[in-house]
Amino acid sequence: MNALYPIIPLAPLVGALLAGLFGQVIGRTGAHVVTIAGVLVALVCSVMVFQDVQAGHTFNGTAYTWLIAGDIKMEVGFLIDTLTATMLLVVTSVSLMVHIYTIGYMADDPGYQRFFAYISLFTFAMLMLVMSNNFLQLFFGWEAVGLVSYLLIGFWYTRPTAIFANLKAFLVNRVGDFGFILGIGLVLAHFGSLDYATVFQAAPARAAETISLMGDTQWSLLTVICILLFVGAMGKSAQFPLHVWLPDSMEGPTPISALIHAATMVTAGIFMVARMSPLFELSETALSFVLVIGAITALFMGFLGIVQNDIKRVVAYSTLSQLGYMTVALGASAYSVAIFHLATHAFFKALLFLAAGSVIIGMHHDQDIRNMGGLRKYMPITWLTSLAGSLALIGTPFLSGFYSKDSIIEAVGASHIAGSGFAHFAVMAGVFITAFYSFRMYFLVFHGKERFGAHAEKAHGHDDHAAHGHDAHGDHHGGGTPHESPWVVTLPLVLLAIPSLFLGYFAIEPMLFGDYFKGVIHVAEHHGAMADLREHFHGAGAMAVHALTTLPFWLAFAGVAVSWFFYLKRPDIPAAIAKTFRPIHTLLLNKYYFDDFNNVFFAGGARLIGKGLWRIGDAAIIDGFFVNGAARLIGWFSGIVRKLQSGYVYHYAFVMILGVFALLTWFVRT
């Protein structure tokens, strides 16, 4: 085993432990130095491993044995191939940017060391997840990133909304994990191993195997396994209907929204399905399921982005929608495209989130885009990098997002699996919507009238974590002019803008059409979407030029144009539309009422049943009737018996006479 492999996850872990356990000793500077050093080491090692893998040195082996039970071995090990290497680069580079950015963003927070400890711990867990060579370690990483996500969403633990959001996130993820662990259970039960390679190798021979779950109906074993595993991905990658936690997770500090809830953790589900491609390829039903769930998420979450006014929530719904795109790609058997979009999205979405954070700092912690406007004058770097990120997101030809997103649309179009018609429509319509809400936000924030002066008072309302140290920014309150953020904040923006613009152009050919994922991602021959794409691909430049004549480009263009018209030219129109279509507007504002339904039906229902079982089952029936009832029965019986022992001789004499009389009668009769 290459010594670099264990260093990659362990370096951030060491940083996390130092900052977490000895935060008071090493101080604020010490905390960011050790954690950034840890992530930097991980990044350098990842680059070296990436080159090593490019040179053909892959690895699959055990690091240590966790548990042995009979002939079942549960181990921790590494699988290093191009898929892992890609993820390593994405995770460590975005993590490093976020670490640097945090120095500026959290500068005045009293939980500074704790924050660095958490994000480094997260990096460790995420790296363990992507480097795993078996299902057990995957689950370990899966839950560990969930834990850190929980801790970070609730980082400002005095805010009621934050501690509601983190509990919600954890529980919704647990619903996904519930399916995930059952999927892992079925894998172990039917393959006798948790090792990827062993399972993948044995899978094709068992494609036709069925199990009976309900009555005599036979279910394809692999379909059941794949759908259960995908339920886990639905939780982690926030797919409909388990998407509800992601928008609320915006209660966490912005750096983690970028790192965890946009670039890395939420893509764990996408990564997992791509990793499991040898299994998913064996089940058309599971792929259709994945495709349809992804399409619903891509389209319907995009709609919600249109009505949001919180800058972070707009980006959050955009993330949901883009995760839907990736899932659609998985369902269309275009795994490499999904990973490609995962990578480009990680950069431009991290950029958009960090830029949003920069705007939030500039606006003195007002997050409402209706109070912004014209910020390009005050925050030029944030403005330009945001523009780059938004253009990449909507799929402007030649930029990163274009190559990955257009490939997804093409792949879905070429797919013949059940549900691909709907999915193709969804991703197509999604292009317009993405462009519309992205530029709605962009125009409202950076262009148009400066609206922040009038709302200086209102800003206080959004600043309820000011008690946690954002007071320093509070000095500027009332004065109201936004300001550009310090260099530790803008540098990561610039560094992230580079891959957001150019990664796609250079990576598309090797990643999608070369041998990059050969032997890593498995696509069955009859799933011809990728082959179709390859046939029509004549170089990255030609693809971009050709796109100018295709529908997605014009849909995106239309989205930008309409939002320009609505929000810069005629700002009265959106309000009028909202008024005319009030029911739809209300539906969108209430996020299709998913939260309300879950609150009433699941949370309320569980509490109601729990109360019923407790009050009626435990207290009334078991304790009241049986336990105390038995005690009362004995008491009642002894009360009667006690009455007999009256102590009066004539009572006893009377009973004696009765007895003698009875005996005599009996003797006489026989």
Add this chain to the structure above:
Amino acid sequence: MSAMPLLTLAIWVPILAGALVLATGSDRNASLARTIALLGAIAGFVVTLPLAISFDTAIAGMQFIETTPWIPRYHVNYSLGIDGISLLLIVLNSFTTILVVLAGWKVIESRVAQYFAAFLVMSGLMNGVFAATDALLFYVFFEATLIPMFIVIGVWGGPNRVYAAVKFFLYTLLGSLLMLVALLYLYRASGGSFSLADWRALPLGMTPQVLVFLAFLVAFAVKVPMWPVHTWLPDAHVEAPTGGSVVLAAIALKLGGYGFIRFSLPIAPDASHALSGFMIALSLIAVVYIGLVALVQTDMKKLIAYSSISHMGFVTLGLFLFERLGVEGAVIQMISHGFISGAMFLCVGVMYDRMHSRQIADYGGVVNTMPIFASFLMLFAMANAGLPGTSGFVGEFMVIMAATKVNFWFAFTAATTLIFGAAYTLWMYKRVIFGAVANPHVAELKDLEPREWIFLSVLAVAVLWMGIHPAPFNAVLEAPVADLLQHLSKSKLP
């Protein structure tokens, strides 16, 4: 094999230390009593270490065997011996005793000597239960553990302690009376032997097996406790002092699971198979029903008590799946639950000592004044919710894996604990620890003192160690579990 009677030492060192503590008499000598109690508890733990060190994991049968005639006329022997399952429980028990002594160090101010003596004696008796290989000896220890626990709850308990103590006593006593009948029956059937090894080999017809199984079931189900004979536990926990709750949860509940492994399964294997559906149903009801009940508790101790019952459902579920992963997972779950529930009750004790309330509603924002404590409780809460990397995950994971192999729906029902366990634990954590400072009492809280810091960090290490590297724990179980399953696969019908 050591020449020293190590098991006898493991039983009698704490009991004698208890007697010595008792001899210090009144509360004037309280500090002496505490010191002796601590030294006695440490000595009791130290004498169990050679057991762990020189334990041979390759042997499936009993090790460190000691046999002396006790009542020769009835062939009753003072015979001791342990396998890997007993070993883990004995070490856990002796380890927990030290923590309990530390937990009661400052808090118990009246009848100090008697309090510590009760725990030391109980610790020795528990070791006796886990080491006895003679059924009558087992029964004597099994019943004798009731007495100190009864006294601990009844004397140092809360306002409703008498109801709780009597309920606890009667519930468990009634259960074990039926077991006595079964023991006497088996004594006759085996031609006058109380040796567990003889009973294990004894052929029995189906009817006697079922009757014996049911008699044992009543005794052990109450101890575990299984639904629906669980209602004594929340009351007992709520009224017991912190130390009592810790021993009750960490050790006393294990007597039930241990009893199934040592008696029900090997003596009545055919009945065990025949009734496994029934046992699994009860276990799954415990997981779901109790999980939901735990969700709505307003008293922290009651919540953790219900959570204990739900977690013990995994023990009985694992045992009656007759799968290697299931049985080993059940034992791992027992040990892990010892650490986690002990830690959870100690944490509630830490807060109770400061606020004199166990009501969730009286708290809120504790993290602001007790950040170190909040971090510890976070770890234990996550362990309680079964997070990988903590001990709480290992047993549950193994049992769920085994259940999937047997029947998908068993696993499906059991796995709901992923959701319920997280829901009740983290919801409590949110209401107690997170948020703004809820009231002036919370504002005055002081963070952990060194004594509390010690016992919580020791448990934290245990929970993480078992979660990150459970292999050594499971290694001692491999041989006895394989042997048990092999025994179970053969019919004993004549």
